[in-house]
Amino acid sequence: MAGAGGPPSRSGLRGREAELGELEALIASVARTGSSALALVQGEPGIGKTTLLAEAVTEAAAAGFSVGVGKADELHHIVPLSSLAACVLHGDRPLLSGDAFADLARHHDQRIWLVERLAEMIEARAGGMPVLIGLDDVQWADPLSRFALQHLPVRLRTSPVLWLLTSRREPAGPAEEIVAAAAGHLPAVTVSLGPLSGAAIAQLAGDALGAAVGERVRDLLDGAGGNPFLAVEMLAGLRTADAPDGHVPPGLVVGVRGRLRSLRPGTLRFLQMGAVLGRTFGFHDAAALCGRPAAELIEALEEAVRAGLLDDDGDHLVFRHDLLRQAVYVDIPPSARKALHREAARGLVAAGHQPVDAVPHILRGALPGDEEAVLLLRRAADDVLPVTPGLAADLMTRALELVPSARPLRFAVGEQAVCCLTRAGRNGDALSMGDRLLAGRPPVDAFGRLQAALGGALWNMDLAGELRRRAEAALALGGAAPDVDARLRGLRALAMSRDHDLRAAREAGEAALRAATATGDREAHVLALSALGEIAQNAGEGSLALRRFAALSAIDPAYLPEEIVAHLYVDDFASGERLLRQATDTGATRQAMLLWAQGQHDLGLGRLDDADADFVTMERLEEEVGVCVQQVNGRVLRSRIALLRGDRDDAREHLVAARERLAAKPNPGNTAAVRFLEAVHAEADEDFGLAVDRIRQVQRQGPFMRWRLLRDWVDSAIRMALRGAEHELAVDLAAQARAHAERNPAVPTAAGVAAQADGLVNNDPLTLEHAVGLLGASPRPLVRAAAYADLGWALLAAGRERRAVAALTHARDLFAASGAHAPAAGARHALDDAGAGSRTGAAVERPVRGWGALTPSEKKIARLVAQGHTNRSAADLLVVSPHTVNTHLTSVFRKLSVNSRVQLANLVMGLPDG
CATH class of the missing domain: 1.10.10.10 (Winged helix-like DNA-binding domain superfamily/Winged helix DNA-binding domain)
Structure with missing residues (x-):
């Protein structure tokens, strides 16, 4: 306990014994169980959150935890990962070294990758000792740190990591989002701090004054409203008062503002400049804003530190509490604040800071027509776009607001804003903004650039027809720069990839590629190759699609998943696996799409359990970054996997989910996929009429759907048609399979499936036997298993039981090895009917627990x-x-x-x- 001359001891902990006990219990639980937990301490400013956090950190360190603690700052809340950096880089044993964090920062354009790397580093530390990560004032955390905090606790839930966060109740949002993300996965508690009791406040007074507390002091402390920080500040004023009769200095009863009145004017001005810069600021930055040499402000700094207003850690100056900074800040006239923020932005950039460091001041100080502020916002948006596209979109929206409508700059800023909104997944906003700009009658070149910029949003919204119309209108108008003209041609070809006339689409794509090559524009090149890859794939030309996508990924590695899937379509699983390993080693972008490629790879090789896990993970990653591309197809495949496993309930749940996601993204491919899945479910329910109806709907979606969807499943569609007594449809499907094989003569699966289709339609065991032989070179075990099963059934019908048993045994074993229990059971029942069941063994059901x-x-x-x-x-x-x-x-x-x-x-x- 401090005496009359010392600082109040454990001041924020008076009356907080129960709350501290709750945190101590979490610390003990994490250490004992080896699993994680999260606690959020919430309350008004000055209520004791920081002090409680500090005490809990001390307890954890004493218990053997590796500790990392940081604090978010209101005026520094934009710099990506700045808040979390404070947690992992500081302390006696930093969780990450400066070099390791710098390496992470170089990859910050990959949010999912970055979070995973952070998780790996924290997990490695937690393997040797429990870890505590604390962040004070999480309401000011930067967007990337908030993203990481929403996912790291769940990712690390099986490691001994305790997350301690503090937050004000206002502004609401960040803290609640983090707790909600953790709920249900790990213990997550919220500790609410209310006003201290009168008894606790009296204890604070005793700590500070070292003597009995009189009635006058108790009356004074009533003005603190149970807020320990305000009480301590008032008590500090009492201890330092010069009045010999013990009168209270004027102003203390209304809060901390009275503490400032005894300061010299130069010190107060220095503090005001610091308050404009933020709770944490640089001495030289504040001196520059004061317009005075740093040497002349040393006395002001010393007085501010002696008064207990600032702390000096050697690198930065920090207001001891944000309430102190706010008390200084609100005394600056509002008009002066705006001007000072504007000067602060200019000074920070002049001193070599990044544009993003100046952005908070731009947002508070810029006025319409300030083109220098617009330039800074544009530069900052470029910097943060790869990692926090939502923030970039907000910055560009503000930049556009600052540009008067009469200025030509408005269209260039608008184009950048449209691109940022599209990257952020706000496609509707991008389209609305673009159309408002187009209504302003931009010059011809700006018109073309805006239409090209809108291409991504239109494509993401599945408005291929509208995309083509706009691209053709801009091309017809003419006057666009060569690079913009090439991009418009690429967009037109991409839109045409979903048309029925794929020959015309290919011609458009080739023309777009020539234009892109001539201009050397990378974006145009990407668009042209992407369009040509889509067109080749939709035409069922596997080798050509592979060449296009390989060329595309060579220009932009983000398209590596498309190249991997193209390899799988030509049965080149070895190259697909090599590229998957390469992508995993290098931390390639588009992690969700890589999981989609991995799932296709595992499914093709008959690894049903792995494929299902891949698609689960892919869906989670897509939802995390808010870019949902393969949600429908992922659920379709998971439903098929569940049917193969024999889990009808799970399969139906996935069908329902696929239909729900189709409503949000009803493009032709998604529609065809769900219709085909409905056919498969109808067949399982022995409703062959409905199954045939759904197959016909797939056929009507467009000829390219026959190649993309029925490439590997045409045998299933033919069986449905035959069981539904639709022989003509079965013949048409078999013709499709033959045409696909002709387009892909070097692909064993294509040749084998074509023969299998003919054998099914003609009920010809010899053709089915030929199909089995061809499929011997196929790497797809489930395709081979289905062909063996068809052959076995045909041989049984022909009375050739010995050879039928051999074929059905092959089918059953291949199905069982892949975990396809339902068709394995079908083959086993056929063997039983043939009298061979006892010789071939029985399947063992997998339990659900243990x-x-x-x-x-x-x-x-x-x-x-x-x-x-x-x-x-x-x-x-x-x-x-x-x-x-x-x-x-x-x-x-x-x-x-x-x-x-x-x-x-x-x-x-x-x-x-x-």
Whole structure:
């Protein structure tokens, strides 16, 4: 306990024993269980959040935790990852080294990748000791730190990591979003701090004054309203008062503002400049804003530090509490504040700071017509676009507001704003803004640029027809710069890839590629190759599509997933796996699309459990970044996987989800996929009339859907047609399969499926046997299994039981090895009917809980994690994405009813073969 001359001790903790006890219980739980937890301390400014956090951090450090604590700042809340950087770089044992964080910063354009790398580094530290990460004033956290905090606690829920956050109740949003994301995955508690009791406030007075507290002091402290910070400031005023009769200095009863009145004018002015710059600021920056040499302000700095208003950590000056900064800041006249913020922005840039550091001041100080401010906002938007496109879109929207409508600059700023809105997934806003700008009658060149900029939004909104109309209108008008003309041609070809006339689309794509090559414009080149790849794929020309997508990914590695899938379509799974490994090693962009490619790869190789995990992870990653591209197709494939596994309830749930997602994105491809899935479900329900109706709907979606959708499933469609007594439809489907094989003569699957289709239509065992032979070179086990099953049924019908048993046994084994329990059971029943069931064995059902419930991949991952591997090292060994490992691990924990890696290790080591 401090005496009369010392500072109040544990001032914020008076009356907070229960709240501290709650945090201490979480600290003990994380250390004991080895699993994570999250706590949010909420309350008004000055109520004691920071002090409670500091005390909890001290307790955790004493308990052996590795601790990282930071504080977000209202005026520094835009710089990407700045808030979380403070947590992981500071302390006696920083969670990350400066070099490691710098390496992360170089990859900050990949949000998902960055969060995963952060998780790996924290996970590695947590493997040796529990970790506490604390962030004060999370309401001011920058967007990227908020994104990370919404996902890291869940990602690290099986490691001993305690997240301690503090937040004001206003502004609401960031803290609640973080807690909501964690809820249901790990213990997440909210500790609300209200006003201190009168008794606690009296204890504070005793701490500060070291003597009995008189009635006059108690009356004074009533003005603090139970706020410990205000009470402490008032008590500090009492201790430093010069009046010998003990009178209270005027103004203290109304808050901390009275503390400032005894300062010299120069010191107050220095503090005001600092308050404009933010709670944390540089001495030289404040001196520049004062318009005086730094040497002349040393006395002002010393007085501010002696008065307990500022702390000096050697690198920056920090207001001891944000209430102090606000008290200084609000005394600056509003008009002066605007001017000072504008000067602060100019000074920061002149001193070499990044444009994004000046943005908060631009937003508070710029006036319409300020083109220098517009330039800074544009530069800052470019800097943050890759990592926080939503912020970039907001900055560009503000920049556009600052440009008067009469100025030509408005169209250039508008074009950039449209692009940022599109990158942020705000396609409707981008289209509305673009149309408002177009209504302003821009010059011809600006008209073309705006229409080209709107292409991405129109494509994302599945408005291919409108995209083509606009591109052709801009091309017809003429006058566009060569690079813009080439982009418009590429957009026109991309739109035509969804038309029925693919020959005309190809001609348009070739013309666009020539224009792009002539101009050397990278964006035009990407658009042209993307269009030509889509056109070739829609025409069923696998080799040509592969060449186009390989050329595209060479220009822009973000399109590597398209190249991987193109390899799979020509049965080149070895190259697909090589590229997947390369993408995993380099941290390539578009993580969700890479998971889509991984899922296609695993599904093609008959790894149903892995494919399902891939598609689960892909959907989660798409939702995390707010760019939902493959949600419909992912659910369609998961429903088919569930049907193959024999889980009809799960399959129906995925069908419902696919229909819901189709309503939001009803493009022809998605529509055809859902209609085909409905056909598959109708067949399972033995409603062959409905199945045939849905197959016909798929055919009417356009000829290219026949290649994209029925490429590997045409045999299933033919069986539905034959069971529905629609022989003519079956013949048409078989003709499609033959045409596809002719287009892809080097693809074993295509040739084998074409023969299988003919054998089904003609009920010809010899042709089906030929199909099985052709498919021997196919890498797709489920396709081979289906062909063996068709051959077995045909041979049984022909009375050739011995050869039928051999074919059906092959089918059953291939299906069973892939986890396709439903068709495996069908083959087994056929073998029973043939009298061969006892010779071929019976399937064993997988339980839903316990070690036996785990899939082979889950067992591998469980053993690796039990041996001490991180998600990253396990992923490297298994040649999968760390995101997929995380999905498998989530399933492992659920099936084994464990909550931490420690519990998992104990369980695995206790197994007979552990």
